[in-house]
Each structure stands twice: as structure tokens, then as C-alpha cells.
Amino acid sequence: MEVFINKTDSETTVRFVGRLDTPASADVFKALDPVINDASGTIILDCKEMSYISSSGLRIFLTLRKAASAKGGRIIVKDICNDIRQVFMMTGFLNLFEIQ
Amino acid sequence: MRFKELPTAIKQSARAGLGLVIVATLTLEATAIIQFAYSQKGIKEEASMRAQSEMEATKLKIIDIVDQTETAVRNSIWIASWCLNVPDSIKNITHRLVEDNPVIMGSTMAMVPGYLKKYPLFSPYSCINPETGEIELKTLATQEYDYPSQEWFTKPIEFDAGYWSEPYIDEGGGNVLMTTYSMPIHDEKGRIAAVLTADISLDWLTELVGNVQVYSSAYSLLFSRAGQIMVCPAESLIMKRSIVEMAAESKDSSTYGELSRAILSGSAGNQAINTNGSKKYVYYAPIERTGWSMSIVIPESEVFASIRRMGMMIKFLQILGIALIIVILWIFTKNQLKYKLLEENKEKMESELHIARSIQMSMLPNIFPPFPERHDIDMCADLVPAKEVGGDLYDFYIRDEKLYFCIGDVSGKGVPASLVMAVTRSLFRTVSGHEKSPQRIVTMMNDSMSDMNDNNMFVTFFCGVLDLATGHLRYCNAGHNAPLIFRDSIEMLPVVPNIPLGVIPGMTFQEQETDMHYDDALFLYTDGLSEAENIEHELFGEDRMKEVMSVRRYSQEHLKAMQKAVAEFVGEADQSDDLTMLFIHYLNAERPDSSERHLILHNDIQQIPQLADFVETIADEVKLDQSLVMSLNLALEEAVTNVILYAYPEGSDGLVEVEAILKPGSLEFILTDSGKPFDPTSVPDADVSLAAEDRKIGGLGIYLVRNIMDTVSYKREEGKNVLSMTKNV
Numbered sequence: 001m002e003v004f005i006n007k008t009d010s011e012t013t014v015r016f017v018g019r020l021d022t023p024a025s026a027d028v029f030k031a032l033d034p035v036i037n038d039a040s041g042t043i044i045l046d047c048k049e050m051s052y053i054s055s056s057g058l059r060i061f062l063t064l065r066k067a068a069s070a071k072g073g074r075i076i077v078k079d080i081c082n083d084i085r086q087v088f089m090m091t092g093f094l095n096l097f098e099i100q
Numbered sequence: 101m102r103f104k105e106l107p108t109a110i111k112q113s114a115r116a117g118l119g120l121v122i123v124a125t126l127t128l129e130a131t132a133i134i135q136f137a138y139s140q141k142g143i144k145e146e147a148s149m150r151a152q153s154e155m156e157a158t159k160l161k162i163i164d165i166v167d168q169t170e171t172a173v174r175n176s177i178w179i180a181s182w183c184l185n186v187p188d189s190i191k192n193i194t195h196r197l198v199e200d201n202p203v204i205m206g207s208t209m210a211m212v213p214g215y216l217k218k219y220p221l222f223s224p225y226s227c228i229n230p231e232t233g234e235i236e237l238k239t240l241a242t243q244e245y246d247y248p249s250q251e252w253f254t255k256p257i258e259f260d261a262g263y264w265s266e267p268y269i270d271e272g273g274g275n276v277l278m279t280t281y282s283m284p285i286h287d288e289k290g291r292i293a294a295v296l297t298a299d300i301s302l303d304w305l306t307e308l309v310g311n312v313q314v315y316s317s318a319y320s321l322l323f324s325r326a327g328q329i330m331v332c333p334a335e336s337l338i339m340k341r342s343i344v345e346m347a348a349e350s351k352d353s354s355t356y357g358e359l360s361r362a363i364l365s366g367s368a369g370n371q372a373i374n375t376n377g378s379k380k381y382v383y384y385a386p387i388e389r390t391g392w393s394m395s396i397v398i399p400e401s402e403v404f405a406s407i408r409r410m411g412m413m414i415k416f417l418q419i420l421g422i423a424l425i426i427v428i429l430w431i432f433t434k435n436q437l438k439y440k441l442l443e444e445n446k447e448k449m450e451s452e453l454h455i456a457r458s459i460q461m462s463m464l465p466n467i468f469p470p471f472p473e474r475h476d477i478d479m480c481a482d483l484v485p486a487k488e489v490g491g492d493l494y495d496f497y498i499r500d501e502k503l504y505f506c507i508g509d510v511s512g513k514g515v516p517a518s519l520v521m522a523v524t525r526s527l528f529r530t531v532s533g534h535e536k537s538p539q540r541i542v543t544m545m546n547d548s549m550s551d552m553n554d555n556n557m558f559v560t561f562f563c564g565v566l567d568l569a570t571g572h573l574r575y576c577n578a579g580h581n582a583p584l585i586f587r588d589s590i591e592m593l594p595v596v597p598n599i600p601l602g603v604i605p606g607m608t609f610q611e612q613e614t615d616m617h618y619d620d621a622l623f624l625y626t627d628g629l630s631e632a633e634n635i636e637h638e639l640f641g642e643d644r645m646k647e648v649m650s651v652r653r654y655s656q657e658h659l660k661a662m663q664k665a666v667a668e669f670v671g672e673a674d675q676s677d678d679l680t681m682l683f684i685h686y687l688n689a690e691r692p693d694s695s696e697r698h699l700i701l702h703n704d705i706q707q708i709p710q711l712a713d714f715v716e717t718i719a720d721e722v723k724l725d726q727s728l729v730m731s732l733n734l735a736l737e738e739a740v741t742n743v744i745l746y747a748y749p750e751g752s753d754g755l756v757e758v759e760a761i762l763k764p765g766s767l768e769f770i771l772t773d774s775g776k777p778f779d780p781t782s783v784p785d786a787d788v789s790l791a792a793e794d795r796k797i798g799g800l801g802i803y804l805v806r807n808i809m810d811t812v813s814y815k816r817e818e819g820k821n822v823l824s825m826t827k828n829v
Contacts, residue, residue: 019712021708021709021712021737022705022708022737022741023705023706023708023709026705052730052733052734053734054734054737054738054741054801055734055738055741055800055801055803055804056741056801058800059797059798059800062792062795062797063797065792066792066793066795069792069793082727083726083727083730083731086727086731087734087804090788090804090807090808091786091788091800091803091804092788092789092790092795093788095789096791096792096795
């Protein structure tokens with residue numbers, strides 16, 4: 001899994017590439033630390049190239065979501081594939097995120 | 101560093117030794133001085149007592165004679181007064197006095213001049229003729245003698261009492277020292293009419309006083325009332341010198357003068373004086389009635405001769421004692437040094453042995469699990485030498501998908517055994533590097549070891565080659581214990597004993613073979629295990645081994661359980677032999693007819709991708725829909741992650757076994773681990789309808805498993821968690 005963070009004045013884009021499984025989560029969590037700490041703006045989670053997510057990956061999403069709502073930020077999940085959308089549905093995450 | 105320490109050690113001991121010698125010397129010296137002081141006092145007292153008692157005894161003898169004389173004279177006074185008017189009979193009185201009293205040499209009755217009208221001077225004198233022994237009659241009333249002016253005559257009249265005259269040399273009577281006792285005689289009117297005398301020779305006195313021998317060089321003196329020497333070892337001084345003259349001549353005149361005054365005044369006592377550079381003690385006492393004074397002179401050197409002798413003896417003993425202490429210290433220091441060197445050598449040897457031990461241990465594969473990337477084999481080994489280094493060995497490695505392994509036990513223990521062990525292990529690696537047959541390996545090792553075996557060391561050895569792909573096991577035994585094999589039950593692997601390595605060169609060993617199946621295991625050990633002794637000298641034995649092994653576990657837990665069992669069994673007893681165990685758990689799932697798939701993972705989260713591959717492979721095989729694959733993957737990852745993260749204590753190695761069973765219409769996954777009991781089905785479902793703020797971070801994994809899989813069931817079986825998950829396909 002690779003994570004690319006692109007921060008502009010108006011928004012922060014996080015691009016996930018690959019499998020967000022348990023071993024990958026720890027590294028991703030670390031990489032997203034600055035984003036979680038500064039979640040007041042708009043954060044776009046680009047999931048176009050994310051092929052897999054496990055519960056630990058979902059946990060990162062939930063952490064971001066909580067940080068954003070605490071600081072008045074906004075999370076947009078973009079381009080999730082059907083399989084992952086199904087996982088989101090299963091876990092009630094569809095209701096927690098703005099999905100585009 | 102070590103060499104620098106030695107001289108310091110010597111210096112330290114030498115300093116301590118010197119200190120000890122000085123302390124001992126001072127103590128001895130102080131003791132001697134105290135003892136000397138006390139002894140000196142005692143000896144001085146003793147000398148004084150001896151002198152005084154001698155003087156007392158002598159005095160009594162003198163007084164006895166004096167008494168006799170006085171009594172004789174006194175007894176004659178009465179009759180003499182009767183004879184005053186009969187002058188011719190007076191000679192009879194004096195004659196009787198001399199005749200009756202042996203001590204009396206002569207006697208006279210001298211009339212006061214003019215008392216007798218007929219004889220103005222009258223003094224008949226009876227005395228013993230020294231030559232004949234007869235009593236002669238003389239007269240003292242001669243012009244030359246002038247008796248009325250003599251002391252013996254004037255003094256008793258003057259005092260009107262008995263009087264002892266100053267001693268004098270009687271020239272007429274044979275030059276003997278004499279003294280005279282004279283008593284006045286009164287007539288009926290009470291006037292002094294005459295003086296009756298008795299002369300006594302002082303020869304006996306010289307003898308009596310001179311014979312007083314308190315110490316060999318002590319001597320006695322007798323002084324007259326006037327201080328004249330009456331008795332003295334130097335005869336030339338008798339009646340020629342007085343104590344007053346001697347005192348005046350002495351260098352130490354003040355003490356001498358004091359002494360002479362004390363003696364003349366008739367007192368008793370003692371005084372130390374210096375004459376001719378030597379110190380002398382003078383003891384003196386008066387002899388009453390006579391006015392004489394007796395002295396005993398004892399040279400100080402004489403008094404303290406014994407104590408000086410004793411002092412010399414003590415000095416000698418002291419020197420001897422100190423010499424002895426020095427010798428003992430020297431020997432002690434030398435021994436100490438030797439001991440220190442020995443100790444250092446021992447330390448050095450121990451540290452070398454310690455290094456040897458780590459070298460020996462590093463020769464053996466000691467990282468477990470040894471092949472973490474492989475799922476077809478689960479191995480663990482352990483070697484505990486009885487001493488620092490040991491003669492047991494094991495080894496294993498994989499070459500061309502074959503596991504080459506061995507276990508061995510060198511005869512004996514300690515360093516010699518460890519050297520042979522190292523050689524054996526190297527030989528095994530060298531020979532097995534190009535030989536596939538255990539029989540060939542063992543035979544070649546035996547030849548090579550027999551060749552160089554001058555010390556008749558031998559090695560029991562078991563060598564096996566396991567084809568990991570097929571489970572085919574070829575093995576060859578060389579006198580080693582038969583391993584245990586775990587199949588449906590635990591049995592002894594049938595082995596031909598053969599003979600140990602290094603005994604007979606050219607020996608042909610017999611090879612054997614068997615097949616191992618999935619989950620079969622082989623347990624190899626040395627007699628350090630089977631023959632471990634407890635305090636009652638009972639052996640651990642195969643039955644106990646089998647009992648411990650009867651619970652199916654992964655290799656590492658098996659060894660731990662065995663170690664624990666042996667430790668409990670042995671208890672306080674010393675480990676008698678090297679103890680080695682090797683456990684080989686065969687887990688190859690590639691069985692030809694298999695509809696099961698197996699995966700063994702370690703409790704390491706980084707192994708998750710292997711699980712993904714495993715699921716992928718199975719999905720390929722049954723041609724599952726790609727989205728279903730992802731769901732299955734997710735469910736399995738969640739279940740396995742749960743085990744990896746929570747089943748085993750942190751930092752300890754554990755395994756999780758994944759078994760996939762392909763059935764028509766369904767896929768079953770069974771997760772097995774031997775971690776702490778945990779039933780995921782008992783966890784309440786996460787509430788997914790909550791708002792983000794209320795959602796818990798955890799709990800999603802198990803929720804996902806339950807949602808993805810069609811059935812999930814849990815059981816605890818043989819100390820393991822078994823989670824079965826089925827997905828209808």
C-alpha cells in the first residue's frame with residue numbers, strides 16, 4: 001500500500017494505492033498523522049486505486065472521520081470500488097461518509 | 101592488568117605481615133616488661149624477707165649467748181656481794197663463772213679503787229689459757245692496765261647497770277675479738293663496790309654472722325655500738341674501720357651517711373647504696389641490749405639474677421616466636437599467592453569455557469522457527485550441556501527440498517567430548533552436502549572418524565533425510581536411541597541399532613525408510629533426556645516422554661513442555677548428562693488426493709500477505725467470483741489477525757494453522773491456535789447504525805467475519821482454539 005498526500009489551500013487529497021490490509025495499516029496510520037491532526041479543512045480520500053480494505057483500514061477512516069467532525073472538517077470518499085462499497089455498507093460506513 | 105595486580109598483592113600481604121609482626125613484637129615486649137616489673141617487685145620483697153628472716157634468726161642466736169652471759173653474771177652478783185668483805189674468795193666466783201659457762205672466756209671482779217682498805221686496786225681475773233684450756237688466775241690490778249679507767253669498768257658504774265663493752269682485740273688472750281659484759285655490785289649500804297665481768301669471745305659471732313648466706317655473693321656485717329666493724333668478710337677491716345669512716349670515704353656519701361646514721365641509731369630498715377659502681381641493697385636491724393647492729397648486703401645483680409635469667413629466656417622465646425610468625429606469614433603469603441594464581445587461572449579457564457560454549461552453541465542452528473517462510477515444516481531443537489561445554493549435537497538444514505537432520509551424543513562429557521562434537525558436526529555438514537543417502541552419510545562419517553580416533557571416543561548418531569515434498573523419510577541409526585514418531589499414536593521409530601560412529605572403520609550401516617504424513621512428527625533426543633535422574637536415581641524414561649508428548653502441540657511448545665517435565669522430575673538433582681531434543685513436525689499439505697489445504701502462520705502480522713496468497717490460490721482452484729474472494733480474504737484476515745494479535749503473550753512465538761476444506765457448495769476454513777482460550781462468537785455485534793461520533797474504533801473485525809461467512813462456530817479442543825467458518829459458494 002502506498003499513500004500520497006497532496007495538500008492545497010482549499011483541500012487535502014489522500015490517494016490510496018493498493019491493499020489496505022492489517023500489516024499496511026500501521027504505516028498508513030503513521031503517514032496520515034499530519035492529516036488527522038489538521039482535519040479542519042476538506043479532506044478527499046481518493047480510493048480509486050485501493051483494491052482492498054480490512055477492519056484496520058476502516059479504523060483509519062473512522063479516526064479521520066472523528067477528527068474532522070471534531071474540528072469542523074469535511075471528509076469526502078471518492079471512487080470506491082464495488083467490493084469496498086459493499087464492506088462500507090456492511091459496516092454502516094456508507095452512512096458515515098460523504099461518498100462521491 | 102592481571103600481571104600488574106600481582107606485585108600489589110604481594111606488597112599488600114607483605115605490609116599486612118609486617119604490621120602483624122610489629123604488633124606481635126610490641127605485645128610480647130609489653131607483656132615481658134609488665135611481667136618483669138611485677139617480678140622485680142616480688143623478688144625485691146622476697147630478698148628483703150629472706151634478709152630479714154636471716155637477721156632475725158641470727159639475732160636470736162646472738163641474744164641467746166648474750167642472755168646466757170648476762171644471766172651467768174647476774175646470778176653471781178648475789179654471791180659476789182657476799183664476798184665483798186672476803187677478797188680472797190672473790191677468785192672463786194670468777195673461777196666458777198668461767199668454769200660453769202662455756203661461752204665465758206674470762207671473768208674478773210674489779211673492786212672500786214679504795215673500797216678495800218687492804219688493796220686499793222683489786223681485780224682477780226680468771227681466764228682460759230687458749231693453749232692449755234686450763235683456767236688460770238691473773239690479776240688486772242696492774243699499773244700498765246689501769247683497770248679503773250677501762251670502759252667495762254667505768255660504764256656500768258656510770259649507768260649503775262649491766263653494760264656490754266665495745267668489742268676489742270684481746271692481745272693477752274690470743275688476739276681474739278672480745279666483748280665484756282660487766283655489772284656493778286652493791287654492798288649492803290647500796291654503794292657500788294665492785295664490777296663483775298664476763299668476757300666472751302666473738303669468734304662464734306664471726307662464724308655465726310659470717311655464715312649467713314642469703315645469696316651466694318651476699319655478705320653480712322655486724323657493727324658495734326660505735327659503728328666499728330665486728331664481723332666482715334674482709335678480716336683486715338675488723339675493728340679497724342667504722343661505718344662512719346666508710347660513709348665518709350664513699351662517693352655516694354649522702355645515702356651512705358643516711359645509712360650509717362640509721363644503723364648507729366639502732367633502727368631497722370633497708371637502703372640501696374652504690375659502691376664501686378654497683379648497686380647494693382643493705383638490710384639492717386639492731387641487736388638489742390648489745391647495741392650492735394647487723395647488716396646484710398646483697399648486690400642488686402644477685403637479687404635480680406634469676407629475673408635476669410628469666411628475662412633472657414623470655415627474650416629468646418620472643419625472638420623465636422617472632423621468627424616463627426615471620427616464617428608462617430611467609431608460607432601463608434606464598435600459599436595465598438599460589439591460590440590467587442590458581443583462582444585467576446580458574447577464572448581464565450571459566451571464561452574460555454564460556455566462550456567455547458557460545459562457539460559450540462553457535463555451531464548449531466539456534467534460531468526458531470528455523471524456516472519461517474516454510475509452512476511444510478515446523479521444527480524446534482534444544483541442547484543443554486551438563487557442563488559448560490558438552491558432547492551432544494544436532495543439526496539440520498534444507499537442501500533441494502530435503503530436510504537433512506541429525507542428532508548425536510559423544511561418549512563422555514566436557515571439553516574432550518565438545519571437540520569431538522565439533523568435528524562430528526562439521527563432518528555431517530561436509531558429507532551430507534553431497535550425499536543424499538543417510539546410510540552413505542553415516543558410513544562415510546564413520547570411516548573418517550574411526551581413522552583419527554586415537555582416544556577411542558565414539559558417537560551415537562542418528563541421521564535422517566526427509567523429502568519435504570513427499571514426506572518420505574530415509575534414516576540411518578548409529579547406536580543412538582530410537583526416536584519417537586507421532587502418527588495416530590506415539591511409537592518408537594523402528595531402528596536397526598548398528599554401532600556408534602568411530603568404533604569400527606569400514607562398517608556398513610543399514611538404512612531404513614518410512615513415510616511421514618501431514619501432522620506427523622518425529623522426536624529425537626539423547627539419553628540425557630531418557631536417562632535424566634531424579635534424586636532417587638530413577639530415570640525419566642520413555643513412558644514419561646510419551647505422556648508429555650501425548651498432547652498435540654507445535655514443536656516449540658512440545659519442547660517447552662518436555663523441558664518443564666524434566667526439570668520437575670529431576671528436581672534438586674544435578675543434571676547428569678547433556679540433554680538434547682529435536683522435534684520435527686511435518687506439515688506438508690500437498691497430498692495428492694487432498695481436498696484440504698493447509699497454511700501455518702507465525703504470530704507475526706507481516707505474514708498476512710501469505711494468507712491472502714493462500715486464499716487467492718484456493719479461490720483460483722474453485723474458480724470463485726473475484727468479489728467473493730475479497731470478502732473471504734477479509735473474513736480470514738480478520739480472524740487470523742485476531743489470533744496473531746491477541747492469542748499469544750506478547751513477544752512469544754506462536755502459530756496459527758489455517759485449514760481450507762473444499763466441499764461441494766461450500767468452503768470451510770478452520771483456524772487452529774494454541775493460544776489462550778477465546779471464543780469470537782461470544783463477542784456481541786458492533787452496532788453499525790451509530791453515528792460516527794458514537795462508533796467504537798474496534799470490534800469491526802469479528803463483525804465482518806460473522807457478516808461475510810455463513811456459519812461461524814468455535815470450540816476449545818485439546819488446548820487449542822478451533823474456529824470453523826463456512827461460506828456457501
